[in-house]
Amino acid sequence: MSSPVFRRHSKKPNNFHGNSQRFRVAVFGQKGVGKTAFNVRFVTKRFIGEYDPSLESIYQREFTVPPNHPVFYEIMDTPGQEENDEAMKEKISWADAFILIYAVNDAVSFKEIARLKFLVYHVLTNSHIKCDHPPPVVVVANKCDLVQERMVSTDEGLRFASHIGCNFYEVSVRESVDEISKIFEDLYMLYRYPEKSKLKHSHHLSTLPAMLKPKIHKHIDKIPRLQGSPVVGGFQKQAVSEIDDTTSKEQADTEIRTDQVCVKGVAAHNYPLGSGTIADDCETRGSSETPNNFATKAAEEFSKKVLTLTLKTENL
Numbered sequence: 001m002s003s004p005v006f007r008r009h010s011k012k013p014n015n016f017h018g019n020s021q022r023f024r025v026a027v028f029g030q031k032g033v034g035k036t037a038f039n040v041r042f043v044t045k046r047f048i049g050e051y052d053p054s055l056e057s058i059y060q061r062e063f064t065v066p067p068n069h070p071v072f073y074e075i076m077d078t079p080g081q082e083e084n085d086e087a088m089k090e091k092i093s094w095a096d097a098f099i100l101i102y103a104v105n106d107a108v109s110f111k112e113i114a115r116l117k118f119l120v121y122h123v124l125t126n127s128h129i130k131c132d133h134p135p136p137v138v139v140v141a142n143k144c145d146l147v148q149e150r151m152v153s154t155d156e157g158l159r160f161a162s163h164i165g166c167n168f169y170e171v172s173v174r175e176s177v178d179e180i181s182k183i184f185e186d187l188y189m190l191y192r193y194p195e196k197s198k199l200k201h202s203h204h205l206s207t208l209p210a211m212l213k214p215k216i217h218k219h220i221d222k223i224p225r226l227q228g229s230p231v232v233g234g235f236q237k238q239a240v241s242e243i244d245d246t247t248s249k250e251q252a253d254t255e256i257r258t259d260q261v262c263v264k265g266v267a268a269h270n271y272p273l274g275s276g277t278i279a280d281d282c283e284t285r286g287s288s289e290t291p292n293n294f295a296t297k298a299a300e301e302f303s304k305k306v307l308t309l310t311l312k313t314e315n316l
């Protein structure tokens with residue numbers, strides 16, 4: 001499958017700070033998942049209980065990534081509230097890499113990760129200046145100390161992150177220090193050496209009957225293709241390419257279901273306000289909607305439609 005072209009709005013103004021390489025990280029996630037605590041932990045090593053929720057700031061820290069990479073981190077702490085498209089675009093274009101955070105005791109914040117990933121992907125594939133590799137994006141599950149309140153299992157987080165091609169970390173910012181630094185180190189190494197980047201997790205699975213593969217192709221083709229949306233086509237192909245003779249039936253089922261999520265997310269984000277079909281199909285179009293709101297609603301509606309397609313392997 002040909003990989004999509006990633007682009008940037010502009011070249012970074014000055015890539016060095018003294019002898020250190022400047023490295024810009026945007027941290028996204030829903031309100032209250034612990035973004036500020038996470039950033040402050042990395043920058044100061046301290047955990048401070050409460051922060052101004054509306055705060056948006058850029059933290060800076062000079063740090064040597066082992067073995068000997070002096071890096072000047074600039075970390076954008078985002079407010080976690082619904083933002084308009086332009087604001088999101090600016091932030092995404094500013095950053096070299098992304099950390100998407102959810103809290104394990106908040107299932108809604110976990111669902112939000114898919115939307116954020118596709119928003120990042122969409123902005124980068126639609127901006128002006130070409131860059132060779134997609135910027136690194138990692139997923140962080142926070143608050144794992146809240147054992148009794150957990151709503152998202154480690155396995156769910158890991159599987160989802162793996163499927164969207166992101167490294168996955170589960171932490172408690174309250175209790176961890178070194179683990180947080182390690183995430184920032186890994187992120188830089190993914191940025192600096194993208195060709196060496198490999199997901200840290202893999203599945204060991206039993207075998208899918210070879211005869212199932214063409215059937216899966218046939219059914220995935222039923223997912224509506226969206227005009228002018230190569231990314232959606234890309235995800236459809238990706239899902240198929242990930243299912244082969246060595247894939248278990250159970251995994252194939254998961255791949256297909258996750259593909260539906262991919263398709264619906266990308267579809268929604270690829271549909272600018274007022275452009276037609278999906279909006280009409282989903283009956284979510286409204287002149288007062290911002291594209292960002294629209295994308296969210298369209299994703300939900302579109303998912304209902306896609307889910308009605310019989311794509312589960314047991315029905316193949």
Ligand SMILES: Nc1nc2c(ncn2[C@@H]2O[C@H](COP(=O)(O)OP(=O)(O)OP(=O)(O)O)[C@@H](O)[C@H]2O)c(=O)[nH]1
Nearest residue numbers: 031032033034035036037049053079080172173174
């Ligand atoms: N138990 C627990 N609480 C945490 C952890 N990390 C952050 N918190 C708490 O979660 C709450 C929200 O943390 P913030 O860092 O303000 O979250 P945020 O994502 O920046 O929130 P907004 O600024 O509103 O978007 C605070 O009360 C933190 O003390 C953690 O690992 N464990």
